[in-house]
Amino acid sequence: MRYILVFVLTVYNFSCNDGDVISVQLDFDKNLTLCGNETSQNYILYDTKNTPFESLTLLFNNNSQVQSIFNTENSGDIQTIPINGNSVKFNYRTYNADPNNYICQDIPDANVSVITNYEALSGNAVFTTTFLDDDNDGIPTALEFDGDTDNDGIPNYKDNDDDGDNVPTINEKPDPNGDGDLADMQDTDGDLIPDYLDNDDDGDGTLTKLEDENNNGNLFDDLATGAAVARYLDDTVMTAFESDISNSNEFSRDFTVNVTLENIDISILSTDSFFLGSYEYSIDY
Ligand SMILES: [Ca+2]
Ligand SMILES: [Ca+2]
Ligand SMILES: [Ca+2]
Ligand SMILES: [Ca+2]
Structure with a gap:
């Protein structure tokens, strides 16, 4: 113009x-x-x-x-x-x-x-x-403008851990190919709830948040002896550990x-x- x-x-x-x-x-x-x-x-x-x-x-x-x-x-x-x-x-x-x-x-x-x-x-x-606002969680803001899945008072579009399980949404592979279409989102237990909205990702009955053996807020460094995947994605181990950590939220x-x-x-x-x-x-x- x-x-x-x-x-x-x-x-x-x-x-x-x-x-x-x-x-x-x-x-x-x-x-x-x-x-x-x-x-x-x-x-x-x-x-x-x-x-x-x-x-x-x-x-x-x-x-x-x-x-x-x-x-x-x-x-x-x-x-x-x-x-x-x-x-x-x-x-x-x-x-x-x-x-x-x-x-x-x-x-x-x-x-x-x-x-x-x-x-x-x-x-x-x-x-x-x-x-x-954008929580930079890999999901376009427009696709998560409604709702607060984990009821933590932070709407999903500002919440970088939508299900409140201490695994950041971006690490729960909501859009592996990054094309903005969530058709390829990860659903480990096949319950039709994508991992980023599922607080029991492996469907073993133990909340993901409670599969944090060393209680450090990082679910990826907790593996059962001899296991190849972390406990929270391993439905063969379901021991619940005490957890008193809730990771802080960040958005821009x-x-x-x-x-x-x-x-x-x-x-x-x-x-x-x-x-x-x-x-x-x-x-x-
Ligand atoms: Ca979010
Ligand atoms: Ca999460
Ligand atoms: Ca999850
Ligand atoms: Ca579990």
Whole structure:
């Protein structure tokens, strides 16, 4: 998608002839980069391109509202920040060289200089933050969005051990060929419950979790004398051992912050809403 910015130059703003109109093709890739963090005074979200060298930058002060953009509690939360040309700035700039070693640098590349600078003095920056959780257990999130098989209070899509037997789902071979289709999931005892949802994988009547002879939370290092497979997959041994370990859960949250600029005061043809782009990041929990 191409956006066309048209700057109507006036004598007041620029030293060009009255009435000149410059068209700029804003064919940026819309993948935004962030600089700054929760301890910074400012954040900058920006996009650059090299043919020709141009940037779109949105600078905004760090404050509690900004913190909530990057640590949103609910997917879909929206925050609106007024552009004021001071603590919140939107700039379109052109350069004589690649600006990526210029923007956000404590010591900007001395070989890069700004040729033109256009700045919005009003308008709004609208941030919409969405996220998707993933337990990275080998099962697509969409296929396990419902349910909490082991009733541990962690929904399956965030639970990396769905049946709570201390064998991580990914190690229970839910999708051996990794094609996202679970038709090939492992079912050791043939009870039509896949191992990753079966808390007695070998069907010997002893819960998998209780076949952890050395009680270390790893079911793979417990083999009966002379056996070739671990106890929890060996239906010829069914001794139950005491177990007081529940492995901790981990998942990641993949965030997308979409930024739209509204009513910015550089003349934009055909729209007063400009999609600046998306910033994506992930946090592990
Ligand atoms: Ca899961
Ligand atoms: Ca499991
Ligand atoms: Ca299992
Ligand atoms: Ca068993």
